[in-house]
Amino acid sequence: MKQALLIVTLSVVGFAAALVVFIANRLNAEEVALLAGVVCGIGVAVPVGVVVGGLVAGRRRRDQPAASLPVIYVTRPPQPTVVGSQPISARLPQPRSAAPAARPLNIIGQTGFDVDE
Numbered sequence: 001m002k003q004a005l006l007i008v009t010l011s012v013v014g015f016a017a018a019l020v021v022f023i024a025n026r027l028n029a030e031e032v033a034l035l036a037g038v039v040c041g042i043g044v045a046v047p048v049g050v051v052v053g054g055l056v057a058g059r060r061r062r063d064q065p066a067a068s069l070p071v072i073y074v075t076r077p078p079q080p081t082v083v084g085s086q087p088i089s090a091r092l093p094q095p096r097s098a099a100p101a102a103r104p105l106n107i108i109g110q111t112g113f114d115v116d117e
Contacts, residue, residue: 024032
């Protein structure tokens, strides 16, 4: 079992190394520098994230009270329904049926000229 794990691990590492060499030969200097920066940034960010996450989780555990409070659900009681009551569309405000009264329009800059609709 240990030999199989060792063979699989070495195969994966060998494949990754061959893939890196194959890709690196096709990249120019700027792209290699960018790729190295990304790898180094991820290499720094992961351990820092783990440490910060551990500190925050530890602080949260210490701040929690010993006995947890019960969960309370607040619900609205169901509305009573009456058979034969008005449908909801009848209770909504109705749109205005009459058009607003027409107003005379005055054009600025012209005197004595009224525009009617």
